[in-house]
Amino acid sequence: MNIFALFVHRPVASVLLGIAMILLGILAYFRLPVAALPQADIPTIVVRANLPGASPESMSATVATPLERAMMGVSGVKAINSSSSQNSTQVTLHFDLDTDINEAAREVQAAINAAISQLPSGMPSPPEYFKVNPSQSPIFYLALSSKYLSAGQLYELATNQLQPNLAQISGVGEVEIDGASMPAVRIVLNPNALISQGVSLEQVRQAVEKSNVVQSLGVIENQQHRWQVALSTDLKAAADFDNLIIHQTPQGIVRLKDIAKVDDSVENRYVSGFHNGEPAVIIKINRQPNANTIATIEKIKAKLPELNSLIPADAQLTTVMDGSEIIHAGLKEARDTLLFSMLLVVIVVALMLGRLQSAIVPTIAMLVTLIGATSLVYLAGFSLNNLSIMAVIVAIGLVVDDAIVVLENIERHIEQGETPFNAAIQGVREVGFTLIAMNLALIVIFISVLFMGGVIERLFREFSLTLVFIVILSVFVSLILTPSLSARCLKPLNSQNHQVLYMYSQRMMQYLTQHYLHSLKWIMRHAYLAILLWLGAIAGSIYLYQSLPKKILPEQDTGRIETFIRGDDGFSFQIMQPKILTFSQSLLKDPAIKDVIGTSGGAGGTTNSFFMVSLKPKAERDGQTTHEIAERIRQNAPWLAGAIFSARVQQDLDLEDLFATSGGQDYLLLLQSDDVALLRKWAPKVAEAMQKLPELDEVETLGDEGAQHVTLDIHREAARRLGIDIESISSVLNNSFSQRQISTIYDQTNQFHVVMEIDKRFTENPESLANIKVPNQNGEYVPLTNFATWSYGITNDRVHRRNQYAAMGIGYVLKQGYTAEQAETAIRGVLPQVMLPHQIFVATDQDVEAESLQAGLSTPMLLLAVIMLIYIVLGVTYESMLHPLTILSTVPAVALGGLLTLWLFNFEFSLIALLGMFLLIGIVVKNAILLIDFTLQQRRLGKTAFESILSAAALRFRPILMTNTAALLGAIPLALSTTEGSELRQPLGIVIMGGLALGQLLTLYTTPVMYLLLEKLAQMCKQFNITNAFGYRR
DSSP states (O other): OHHHHHHHHOHHHHHHHHHHHHHHHHHHHTTOOBOSSOOOOOOEEEEEEEOTTOOHHHHIIIIIHHHHHHHTTSTTEEEEEEEEETTEEEEEEEEOTTOOHHHHHHHHHHHHHHHGGGSOTTOSSOOEEEEEOTTBOOSEEEEEEESSSOHHHHHHHIIIIIHHHHHTSTTEEEEEEESSOOEEEEEEEOHHHHHHHTOOHHHHHHHHHHHTOOOOOOEEEOSSOEEEOOOSOOOOSHHHHTTOEEEEETTEEEEHHHHEEEEEEESOSSEEEEETTEEOEEEEEEEOTTOOHHHHHHHHHHHHHHHHHHSOTTEEEEEEEEHHHHHHHHHHHHHHHHHHHHHHHHHHHHHHHOOHHHHHHHHHHHHHHHHHHHHHHHHTTOOBOHHHHHHHHHHHHHHHHHHHHHHHHHHHHHHTTOOHHHHHHHHHHHHHHHHHHHHHHHHHHHHGGGGGOHHHHHHHHHHHHHHHHHHHHHHHHHHHHHHHHHHHHOOOGGGGTTOHHHHHHHHHHHHHHHHHHHHHHHHHHTHHHHHHHHHHHHHHHHHHHHHSOBOSSOOOOOSEEEEEEEEOTTSOHHHHHHHHHHHHHHHHTSTTEEEEEEEEEGGGOTTOEEEEEEEOOGGGGTTOOHHHHHHHHHHHSOOBTTEEEEEEEOOSBOOOOTTTTSSSOSEEEEEEESOHHHHHHHHHHHHHHHHTOTTEEEEEEESOOEEEEEEEEEOHHHHHHTTOOHHHHHHHHHHHHSOEEEEEEEOSSOEEEEEEEEOGGGSSSGGGGGGOEEEOTTSOEEEGGGTEEEEEEEEESEEEEETTEEEEEEEEEEOTTOOHHHHHHHHHHHHHHHTOOTTOEEEOHHHHHHHHHTOOSOHHHHHHHHHHHHHHHHHHHHTOSSHHHHHHTTHHHHHHHHHHHHHHTTOOBOHHHHHHHHHHHHHHHHHHHHHHHHHHHHHHTTOOHHHHHHHHHHHHHHHHHHHHHHHHHHHHHHHHOOSTTHHHHHHHHHHHHHIIIIIHHHHHHHHHHHHHHHHHHHHHHHHTTOGGGGTOOO
């Protein structure tokens, strides 16, 4: 340890090193990117395809299936899911976390090109792919509205002017536009006029299509000049189509205006958007992977004046949700918590050592370490986020612990009459090895977080490695700077005798030490009580762990609520609009709500609607959490026939599965088969059996919501006799009911479609099928009723597929008092009674979650791995197989304390709580190392095991109490926090407080007893000459 004594002799060098670390840290701090949470991007590509008029089953069979098969050859694909609804299909490709998304995108485009020949010919455009990040919600919402512009014009404005400019901003990813559709020329045909004029739907379609063909017409040139040939008859607007000749008969010419009404309208009538009850187009802005959220939002806000200059004066572009506000508020609160924790720690050190200058040394060490670690965080490419700041807060106790171990030992030598200079040299020599051993165990604990694997490892990598950086710097500072400062700042003992604080501190510590040693001797004489306590801690920890509900992350209080209105599938788009407006007005009456934006219809379902509710800052809503407000608006939502209202807190990081977020249920049982009809038959039976289980509530099938349909039964023989083929029937029905896009209009900046449909007055009821006439081979019109009948029924409005199998989920919530494990056991017990056919296979919620997260080790296995790694490190350090067991005997007690506190305060066991358990293990293992190391020193002086452990307990009680109290008080601000971001900090603070308050109290007694017990075991081994096998040494 001469190297450490060297810096005591060179105070200038040690101080300058400390200043350099602070300067580098400050410089790095201002360059750190800022985000709510670390990057946990899941490489994902979404392929979207449309086929107007196609049913969900048709989209699944003819579009989703060929695309899925083509995508199987793309490198790195982990899972392929698809969702098919009326008119559209979305295929989602999840890749291995290490996949290069850009290379994957090129392969996806190649796969799309290869699959095009297998797709239906009526698709208006080839499938398109988008690189997305499903785990991250949009960072910025805008609403574009106007009292005079139509929805189509607003959508065109957003698409042509706003979307390209926003997409060019550095850090901006996908820019989604919703709430309307592009402008279009809509041809609304009158069937009576068609019949009277003798014109078919197909003739109209072909006439319009052929009249608006855009192609190269060539050039005319001679020796001197060259002329480009062009047509002047481009059709651009509805008025241009009115006089279009459709058909010519001996009686005269039939123009389009004779048989139809032509309007400038929109492509899709069944989609709308709104902002605070007024029509609007919604713009959702996502960030690129690894982009700095705060910096990206600042660039967006800086661009808004320019965007406003691009839109007409009567249009308003309103910021609805700014994701940086909650991040700034959360980080501010985290910084305040950090400063408060530091203050508490300084007070503890001053009170327990009794000298203000003694508190200065660990305070400086803490500042140098924490600020200096910022430079390592920056060099590692990490961000400043809630988890990294949380790591710094909990590291305060660890950093002060190291400084206290060195400082307290130096103080002890000063109290024995040595000069501060000699005490610093002697003190650091005695504890240097111990300090390194303590922190090696800590590093092993934090590194083990990386074995979680998958998305979880990505999410907590920064937390873990930030703590590793701090621990490494803490050892460096404690062995280099702390002794040097102590030699200069501390004064000889005789100058402190008259100070009241010192006298009070000494009396208090003597009183506590005497009572501790008295009670310890009693416990050691009744060792069986300590053993019973230790065994009880193990049993209690196992029981509490099994009893606690489990969750990946605590629900984040984001200030945003997602609501979903599911409309009865028998209702029309038009009848749902007043109901949706009623819900919107109800939401706006809530005093905590600032903005409500939403969309109705479109890809989410014709009768469904999605709202995004933005809340006022927490201070303006009386401190109520987003979850509490979501519950309130759910309870206060009006009851409207045919509309079901649900609400959930929108998460910055959403790690749920596709089905898990499609309903209000918390848990999921997934059924899969290659036969969708079989799933429809058996899923209700499984749900019925699950409804009888006492552990479950709100059991409901997901992914099989019914929609009314009309099935035509074609009498093929009759159709053949009448000269009609299936293609002609399909063409007439498609032309009549599907808003068919029959032509494209090109201008300088965009493309617009011409949409053809029958006047809705003639297609409002299924009985209108009786009026449909199909042309035969001779051009005669034959009523549909002559060769077809139809029936009514219920079918899927959406078809889900998961890894090429049809999938249906059964969602459920847990009844009070039951855990997820108990529910899963009950479900597995009831499934055999249902007698599912072998073609159906079942995946539980944990199976789905593990696949989605690409997870590594489970929590129990991870804890076991951590303990084994610590054992190996300590075994190597002490060249013993028994002493590490003594040190690790501290783990059950702190585990019991942490788990019991979670249970008492009704918290779930989340990954944040697991990190708290790791920190607890680190703190008590450090204290146990301190105790055992000094015990071994006493043993080498010739004392007995009993005398040695008593001497070590007496000597190390004060530093253990100080470090324990410092860590405990440092966690109090975390546990008591109720402001932005507190939902992530609270479980960590609760676990640390409970573990240290109860666990460390037990370990002060159980560790000495376990040491003596293992010493006796070693003596027994010695009698059989097998001591060396255990590596036993005093």
